[in-house]
Amino acid sequence: MTVSRRVLVLVRLSPASLAVLGARFHLLDLHASPLPMDAFLAAAAADNDDPPRAALIPGHGSVCVDAAFLDAVPSLRCVLFNSAGLDHVDLLECERRGVGVANATGVYSADVADYAVGLLIDVLPRVSASDRHVRRGHWPERGGHGFTLGRKRVGIIGLGSIGSAIATRLEAFNCAVSYHSRRQKSNVPYCYYPTARDLAECSDVLVVTCPLTAETRHIVDRRVLDALGSGGVVVNVARGANVDEVELVRALAEGRITGAGLDVFEHEPDVPPELLAMENVVLTHHQAAFTPESVADLDRLFVDNLEAFFRGSPLLTPVVVYD
Known part of the structure; x- marks a missing residue:
């Protein structure tokens, strides 16, 4: 009997990506269906002869992989995510049911690291702000409008693949890199701090790259922002809720930190209106x-993870439950 290669596609993929995957697997694409999510899942699960055994899940949290989701499609034995972050996944429930989980760890590391450094380069010398001034016909007086990146003390919250890539890039600017993470890393040359507040006290810049978990939600809070101080900058390329957004807005408005570069927000796509007015x-x-x-x-x-799953081999980027 041929093993089913039907795959639920709950991610919005480009035509090119659909073509690549469709050449190897039988795709059931939510975004090509007229059905809403619940009815789409019910229809897929109702095919007793050839039920879907794998699913591609978006990483931004629009689909929560929990007991209710797994009940809706009980044939699933593998879920693949297009992100590294898995804050919307009940990993313990997946493990209990024997559902393999794989994420996109490593795929985005170089690009996100480049982007984080780009945000920092923009915020400190105030590149975008200066561009806006020129476009408005203003020509500010020289001096005092930006800050140098070189030799800054940069603290990284989360020294995983992205954080490590950021650290390597910042070494070229002669930055003093230090970090906080769940555990101290061996064989890295950077100073470790046991708490985010300790790290902030010894940093000019905080770069947030950690996963969003119960422990890291609002890891950058008022105490951390105050420890960073009036000359400090926050860059967030992780998840919006890693930073207490209300406190960040207050710290910026009150001059308790000097700037921020944000690619993520706590309640996307909503952005606090106060931030929109800040240069x-x-x-x-x-x-x-x-x-x-x-x-x-x-x-x-x-493709590689799905091929491994369907032939009964280990997933290439498995996610395990931490004890």
């Missing part, structure tokens, strides 16, 4: 990871 803040639409190169890499990873 010392650079705002982008959660786009750091998405380049043509990274999308092509993700397609290849989807």
Whole structure:
């Protein structure tokens, strides 16, 4: 009997990506269906002869993979995500049911690291702010409008693949890099701090790259922002809720920190209106990871993980439950 290669596609993929995957697997694409999500899942699950055994899930949280979702499609034994973050996944429930989970770890690391450094380069010398002044016909007096990046003390919250890539890039600017993460890393040359507040006290810049978990939600809070101080800058390329957005807005408005570069927000796509009026803040639409190169890499990873799953081999980028 031929093993089913039907795959639920709940991610909005480009035509090119659909063609790559469709050449190997039988895709059931939510975004090509007239049915709403619940009815789409019910229809897929109702095919007892050839039920879907794998699913591609968006990483931004529009689909919560929990007991209710897994009940809706009980045939699933593998879920693949197009992000590294898995804050919308009940990993314990997946493990209990024998559902393999794989994410896109490593695919986006270089692009997100480049983007984070780009945000920092923009915020400190105030590149975008100066561009806006010129376009408005203004020519500010020379001096005092930006800050140097070189030799800054940069603290990274989350020294995973993205954080490590950022650290390597910042070494070229002679920045003093330090970090906080769930555990101290061996064989890295950077100073470790046991708390985010300790890290902030010894940093000019905080770059947030950690996953969003119960422990890291609002890891950058008022205490951390106050420890960073009036000359400090926050760059967030992780998840919006890693930063207490209300406190960030207050700190910026009151001059308790000097600037921010934000690619993510706590309640996307909503952006606090106060931020829109601030010249010392650079705002982008959660786009750091998405380049043509990274999308092509993700397609290849989807194919390789699915092929491994359907032939009974280990997934290439499995996610495990931490104890």
